Amino acid sequence: MKIIIAVDSFKGTLSSYEAACAIEKGLRKLNEFTHAKIDIYPIADGGEGTLEAIFQYDSTAQKHSVPAKDMLGKDFSAPFLTFQKDGVTQAVVETASIVGLTMIAKEDRDVLRASTYGVGQVIKEILDRRIRTVYLGIGGTATNDAGIGMLHALGMRFLDQDQNDIGYGTKNIGKIAAIDTNAFDKRISQTQFITICDVTNPFYGPNGATYVYGPQKGVTEQMKDMIDDMFRSYNEVVHQTTGIDMQKRSGTGAGGGIGGAAQVFLGAKMQRGVDWMIEYLGLEKAVAEADIVITGEGKTDSQTLHDKLPMGIGLLAKKYDKYAVAISGDRTIQKEDLQPYGVNNIWAITDYFPVEQAMGNAFEALVDTATFAGKEWLHMYSTHNEGK
Structure with missing residues (x-):
């Protein structure tokens, strides 16, 4: 048997x-x-436990760490993983182990401050190692910043009406009037990104990132409309800048909007966690x-x-x-x-x-x-x- x-x-x-x-x-x-x-x-779906599942299964897998910031800006050692496929080194990033819900006590969650900056720092380290295939597991995050922190760490600037950099975090998303991509890491365009995620929610709206997943991250009833409106406003700027309407793409609400950032600015292809696992594990x-x-x-x-x-x-x-x-x-x-x-x-x-x-x-x-x-x-x- x-x-x-x-x-x-x-x-x-x-x-x-x-x-x-x-x-x-x-x-x-x-x-x-x-x-x-x-x-x-x-097995794992791209959320918590993805790195460990791959490490236990794949004899070529190696764990690595890089100095980075957690969701509230505290320095820590962020993990990622590499493995070999057909003699080529590929990397896996698990957002849940960098800005994850389980990393912060419920009473300490601050969704307006929380940022994905650390995720961008990990990606930058992977690029520095000349790895050009990156799997980005999205899920279980304590952030709802539309992925702007991640993009900021990779050189992108988000400007208000006075051309001032708004920094990162959720609270200033609504102030974004322009996106400056001049210093955005050029290696991104030479790298294949694949998001591993089972979430198909849109960027904003009743089924979007904020309304569906925001409450577990600390979004109160009073905050929902405010943050959702900021996402709508930001999406208009992205649409004007890139020609892409994130609201029309499946999964852009994943990870508090990381899915949208990855699809639009990293050129990531989206793959369901279950499909990727079935293929990867044979x-x-x-x-x-x-x-x-x-x-x-x-x-x-x-x-x-x-x-x-x-x-x-x-x-x-x-x-x-x-x-x-x-x-x-x-x-x-x-x-x-x-x-x-x-x-x-x-x-x-x-x-x-x-x-x-x-x-x-x-x-x-x-x-x-x-x-x-x-x-x-x-x-x-x-x-x-x-x-x-």
Whole structure:
């Protein structure tokens, strides 16, 4: 029997690799799985855990760090990763590990000051190393500055009506009257940028960056209209300068507007996180050759049904008529919700343990959950394969 485990991170408790190892350990407790071939594929969608997932999977991957500023301007050592593909060095930047929500306490979040300047500093270091293919993972940011901080670090200047540089941060976006690209890093045009992101939200409006993701970053009800109006105004300046209307492009609202900055000024192509992971890890071939496919994440809910990684894995299993199940930390949906997407059943740690125990000792709780789940799905798997 061949099993593949492709789970996302259990945010706040386990990396994708740790979660996969816990599931394998739980299955190995059962006699039926003692001699099974189990392959682990750590996965991530471009947000938190992307660097770690790649590092655990790819033997050519190397971790690096560079002095940079976090979202509030404090100096720290920002990570990025390189790997080899066909003998060429490529780089991965994870915005969540530079200006991420998990890096700052909820009470300290200041969305009007928060800036993506550090992301630009990391990109500049990558360019200095003569790397010309850069994957930019967008997600889980504490910023909502339309990516102007990132662009500022790469030499772009944003000017008010008096031709003064407005600096960076969200609070002055509405003052932008012109964009000076004269000092913008020329190496950008010689570099291929690919954004890894599952967010398709537009730049502004009811479904845009500020209204949908702003509240978790500290955007209050009173701020929403003000910041959204600033995004509208800034988009007009971008449109006049470049001929590109960010509002008409999918995903420009990702990462508090980093998606728009990357598409327009870095020339980035957008790729869904799930599609990139499947391609990068060679998951299509692995699933085609597997007997059982296991996916999962920290919390499986209605959002999972919208282009999240577990559904991408489930649809791949469905394509090859493979038996797929999900094991997650928590869940608010049932197996019937997942079955159209190729996932036959779902189990969660919270099905067996209280939340406090699930969070306090997540690894062992997931081990036990995998054992319980394995016992239950053996019969279901046999039924699934009858007549094949």
